[in-house]
Amino acid sequence: MARAHDNRQGWGLVAPALIWTTAFFVVPFLMMLALSFAKMEGRSVVTGFFPDNYIRIFTEPSLLRGLVVSLEITVTVTVISMVLAYPLAWIIAFRVPERWQRLVLILTILPFWTSYVVRSYSWLLVLGQNGVINKTLMTLGVISEPISMSASRFATVTGFVHFFVMLLTLTIYANLKELSPNYARAAQDLGAGRLATFRHVILPLTLPGLMTGAFLTLVLCIGDYITPQILGGNNELTLPQLIMMQLGRRGDFPMASAMAVVLMGIVTLAYLFSARWLRIDRL
Amino acid sequence: MTAAPVSAFRKSISLSLLAATALTAAAPATIAPAFAQSQELNALVWCDHTDPELVQPFEEEHDVRVNLREYEGTAAGLAILEQSRPGDWDVLVIDAVDVGRAVDLGIMAALPADELPTGDFFPELVMEDLNTRDGTTYAVTEKFGYNTIAYNKAAVDPADMTNFETLFSGKYDGRIAIYDYYLPVLGMLSLSEGIDTGDLDAEALETLREPLFDLRARSSQVSEVVASQTALATGEVDILVGGGEWLTAVLASENADLDWTIPEQGGVLWAQSIGVLESSENKDLATEFVKYIVSPEGQARLATSSCYWGMPANAAAGDVLTDEEKTVLRWDDQPDFLTRVQRYPVPDAELDTAMQDLWTDMLQQ
Known part of the structure; x- marks a missing residue:
């Protein structure tokens, strides 16, 4: 009797979230999945089961390239952000006095408070031919001609890294702060040097925070349209840019849906990898 | 051994969610049209129409709120219309060369040709072959x-x-x-x-x-x-x-x-046209909006809109534009330019x- 009551109460509590998720995620996703198997004939959508869109994504060089470019940029951004964020989080957690840590964290995430679009355009002004970097290097006599940095993959990666280092710093910092100093002491008592302590004790214990941040970076980066659109100069198109092109220019909703499903597939694979690695299911 | 990392992991998730929330909050908001109020007009337009200097005089004169939604590319505009309910939109701005496409779809309403000042237009911009079908005018050129x-x-x-x-x-x-x-x-x-x-x-x-x-x-x-x-x-x-x-x-x-x-x-030569949608429930008001846009005053404001400038189709706007504005638009060169473009x-x-x-x-x- 009590168990039945608990069950009812449990369902009552999860029902709003369940209904919300079903109505605004599951149903739209199924509709998108169905639409991805439709095709365009002229300017009309023909429903049915046509795998043509998926075949095109993996066989047409320009579309396949979009997928490859997206993956290359995402992996690059994730790795660079991890490498930069870890030492930053370490310094904040262990080198900055306790009373200043919150302030430093706030300063670290300060760029979050500005518009994403404005921040991306700001990078154009920094990286441009007449931008801050080129002007400074030319004034110092390091270079005689401006270096071409904007409208490139370098610019896109820079814009992304600037953003995601903040995100990763937060997740790694949280992990480092929870770590008992006794682990390091125990390792050192057993004869481990600083490097060995870090490699065999600290790093494995902070992997969850690192990988959580890495997963979020991957998900947000691979689906981002704004940064490559503003900073990439259309010199190579990512998958989200190609999706926008299908929607905005061609009105080809079936192809856009198929591309979105592929994108979701990649994110799902990344999640499954993370879940297996980090045992997210235990939370 | 795992308690600390899992706890940290939970905390890191919380911080990450905070960060993600900040990210979402910082993302640009999309423009959503407002519906349901009776004295409102919903227009699907290009960015030059979103300049308040252009729309406000019409809103004040007719005591109406004009809701504007930008779009880029005819395919996107037609897709938005297809996904909307009939009556959601009253006015459409569209590439002049695509008016026929919209007419073929049956989405454009007839305009009262005799109430439009096309007699004052640059002759090349009347574009009757694009804006008119079988003697019925469905759109009017507004800018080029x-x-x-x-x-x-x-x-x-x-x-x-x-x-x-x-x-x-x-x-x-x-x-x-x-x-x-x-x-x-x-x-x-x-x-x-x-x-x-x-x-x-x-x-x-x-x-x-x-x-x-x-x-x-x-x-x-x-x-x-x-x-x-x-x-x-x-x-x-x-x-x-x-x-x-x-x-x-x-x-x-x-x-x-x-x-x-x-x-x-x-x-x-690029040219944009404006028309009233067949499914509009405010056709009269929408037509008034079209007439305002192609009036000399509306044309001058549209020509110098904050998003991008362009020549007004109605040459009578030359009486409203300043000399400086006409110089920037190269008003006097237009007859020559129009012979050199396709x-x-x-x-x-x-x-x-x-x-x-x-x-x-x-x-x-």
């Missing part, structure tokens, strides 16, 4: 301009810009940007190859592949409106293929060196797909 070559005359020899071939000479490699809209740029390339834009078909399109890819290799970026303006304004590039007064006029006060020209091979290509669905495929291939080079 040119897709040609925009450049920074402080960094580029203006004489070089009178010949499209100069762009392939190597002199300006890496200093060129291409406007990211396939129709005008393919139209310009078509003219440079001696093919009229009206004759551009699948076979002719293939002859453009090589010069398009060549031009791409010489360019540093392919950019949409704002990015193009930024690139020219910051000196990132010195030349924009596909640019024109719509790009440089709005920057004229900041940088007088930004200029544009129509090369001897010719340029492409309209946008008007591809059917199949050719449009082929053009976009070619464009995508070019972007991914």
